[in-house]
Each structure stands twice: as C-alpha cells, then as structure tokens.
Amino acid sequence: MKRLIALLAMGVVANLTACTSTESIGSFWLGDDGEISHSAEPVPVPRGSGLEYHPDSRDREYQQHIAVDPGYRDPLHQGFSPSQTHKRLNDYASQLAMDLMDNATRLTQQDMVGVTSFVRLNESLGDSTVLGNQLSEYLIAELQEFGLAIVDFKMAGGVTVTPFGDFVLSRKANALAKQVSMDHVVTGTIIEDDRGVRINARIVSMQNKQVVASANIYIPAFIVTDLNKGLTAQVPVQ
Known part of the structure; x- marks a missing residue:
C-alpha cells in the first residue's frame, strides 16, 4: 500500500511537468496513527504510466511539515522584536x-x-x-x-x-x-x-x-x- 501511494504521488509530478523521462523524488505517506512518514530515497515513475494524482489536504499538511526549520536561531541576531514588553x-x-x-x-x-x-x-x-x-x-x-x-x-x-x-x-x-x-x-x-x-x-x-x-x-x-x-x-x- 505504501508503495502504491508513493507511485500515485509521483504520477502527478510527471503529468504536471510534462516529463517524457523518469522523474523521482522522495516518497511520503500518512500512517494509521496520523503521523506523516517520509523517505528521501527516490521512487521511479514509469514513463507513460497514465497515473494521475489529485493533491488533497495531506499534501498541504506535508508541505507545511517539511517547511518548518527545526534548527536553533538566535532571536537577537534574527532581528527579534517583541510585540509587547513590560520592560522600559x-x-x-x-x-x-x-x-x-x-x-x-x-x-x-x-x-x-x-x-x-x-x-x-x-x-x-x-x-x-x-x-x-x-x-x-x-x-x-x-x-x-x-x-x-x-x-x-x-x-x-x-x-x-x-x-x-x-x-x-x-x-x-x-x-x-x-x-x-x-x-x-x-x-x-x-x-x-x-x-x-x-x-x-x-x-x-x-x-x-x-x-x-x-x-x-x-x-x-x-x-x-x-x-x-x-x-x-x-x-x-x-
């Protein structure tokens, strides 16, 4: 089942970009516990497979998930400015x-x-x-x-x-x-x-x-x- 979801997800990439060759990116899927899993290992998309995938809320949730930068940033060097402060x-x-x-x-x-x-x-x-x-x-x-x-x-x-x-x-x-x-x-x-x-x-x-x-x-x-x-x-x- 995981393999099938990955192939469907890759199919829309091939159709949207009109690729005539094999395209591959990482795969992802939504588990039974609601957690998003992701694998960076590329999944091949067969040429001319005819597969088509329509993005849904899970795709948007995944994009938000990978957009978050977990690294620490010094708030002062990043231009930190609180909206309110009790200090004067x-x-x-x-x-x-x-x-x-x-x-x-x-x-x-x-x-x-x-x-x-x-x-x-x-x-x-x-x-x-x-x-x-x-x-x-x-x-x-x-x-x-x-x-x-x-x-x-x-x-x-x-x-x-x-x-x-x-x-x-x-x-x-x-x-x-x-x-x-x-x-x-x-x-x-x-x-x-x-x-x-x-x-x-x-x-x-x-x-x-x-x-x-x-x-x-x-x-x-x-x-x-x-x-x-x-x-x-x-x-x-x-």
Missing part, C-alpha cells in the same frame, strides 16, 4: 542606579552630584544619543531615591516667560549659572552592537577624578529601537 528604559535606569550605589565608596549624602548625558565611546566622547540623554534624566530621580543630593546644572539664571510657556531649563551656555558647586558627577559611555547597547556608568570625583562607583548594564536592541520611534530630525541650538 526607566527599569534599566533603576537597576543601574542600584548597582552604582552597591559599589559606591567615599560617597556621602552631603556630596553634591550632577548627572550628565551618556556618550558614544569614540574619539570625541562628545556624541550622545536619545538613549544617552533619556537615561541620564531617569538617573536623576533614581539616584535621588537613594538619598544623594542631585544638582541640576541645566538651571538657567532666571525664569524665561514666552507665549509658549515659562522655562527655567536651558542648554545655552550663556544662560546658565556661571558657577555650579558639584562634588561628583555621574557619567558614562555607550557601546553599540547588533544585539543592543552596553552602558558603562561611573560616579567620578570632581576634585581628584577618582571613580567612587561604577556599574554596567546591557539594554536590548528592541528597547533602543522603541525609543527612536517617532523621533524627528532636530536642529541643534546654536
């Missing part, structure tokens, strides 16, 4: 702040600490990203929860009132306070690869440049990609 950037900022405080030495609650943008690890060390800026903003709140005295050095000398709102933060150097007292500064670098971003953070003494705390964390690529959605080109303020 502030969760990674919280973990990073906890690791920094666990490793902190010679750091007291009286020390004034500023938080700067994280930058790409390149020649200039002056190239930040959306991730680098947002991470520093989250760290202000996260580190303050540990009792650190955080300094916001982006405060302008006064409030600027405009038709669009009232502003006290600025990135214009001439509008900022000339002297800001800080004992330590939080800074760090960004190292990007195909899988995501490695953040290397540290708290450094402004007096002697001593690193009083350090930590690193890895943020998956889909978190970074989500941050860039809807991002429009921005013109730097001169």
Whole structure:
C-alpha cells in the first residue's frame, strides 16, 4: 500500500511537468496513527504510466511539515522584536542606579552630584544619543531615591516667560549659572552592537577624578529601537 501511494504521488509530478523521462523524488505517506512518514530515497515513475494524482489536504499538511526549520536561531541576531514588553528604559535606569550605589565608596549624602548625558565611546566622547540623554534624566530621580543630593546644572539664571510657556531649563551656555558647586558627577559611555547597547556608568570625583562607583548594564536592541520611534530630525541650538 505504501508503495502504491508513493507511485500515485509521483504520477502527478510527471503529468504536471510534462516529463517524457523518469522523474523521482522522495516518497511520503500518512500512517494509521496520523503521523506523516517520509523517505528521501527516490521512487521511479514509469514513463507513460497514465497515473494521475489529485493533491488533497495531506499534501498541504506535508508541505507545511517539511517547511518548518527545526534548527536553533538566535532571536537577537534574527532581528527579534517583541510585540509587547513590560520592560522600559526607566527599569534599566533603576537597576543601574542600584548597582552604582552597591559599589559606591567615599560617597556621602552631603556630596553634591550632577548627572550628565551618556556618550558614544569614540574619539570625541562628545556624541550622545536619545538613549544617552533619556537615561541620564531617569538617573536623576533614581539616584535621588537613594538619598544623594542631585544638582541640576541645566538651571538657567532666571525664569524665561514666552507665549509658549515659562522655562527655567536651558542648554545655552550663556544662560546658565556661571558657577555650579558639584562634588561628583555621574557619567558614562555607550557601546553599540547588533544585539543592543552596553552602558558603562561611573560616579567620578570632581576634585581628584577618582571613580567612587561604577556599574554596567546591557539594554536590548528592541528597547533602543522603541525609543527612536517617532523621533524627528532636530536642529541643534546654536
């Protein structure tokens, strides 16, 4: 019976392709237990046999069966991106702040600490990203929860009132306070690869440049990609 099914299956191949010579592919059949069996050994189709086979649901089921690739694929290298995730950037900022405080030495609650943008690890060390800026903003709140005295050095000398709102933060150097007292500064670098971003953070003494705390964390690529959605080109303020 198995041999007959295989020959019938091969007959349709010969008729559809109008072959005049013997064609052969593997054979398959549906067992009594419902499992599909397959043999890669070729089955000869007699020339001019007149056999004709009409595909049914078993053929479609078999095609789906052989189309599945059972091999393992690294989801990150294959462009894995979940439709939903409960993880957000502030969760990674919280973990990073906890690791920094666990490793902190010679750091007291009286020390004034500023938080700067994280930058790409390149020649200039002056190239930040959306991730680098947002991470520093989250760290202000996260580190303050540990009792650190955080300094916001982006405060302008006064409030600027405009038709669009009232502003006290600025990135214009001439509008900022000339002297800001800080004992330590939080800074760090960004190292990007195909899988995501490695953040290397540290708290450094402004007096002697001593690193009083350090930590690193890895943020998956889909978190970074989500941050860039809807991002429009921005013109730097001169």
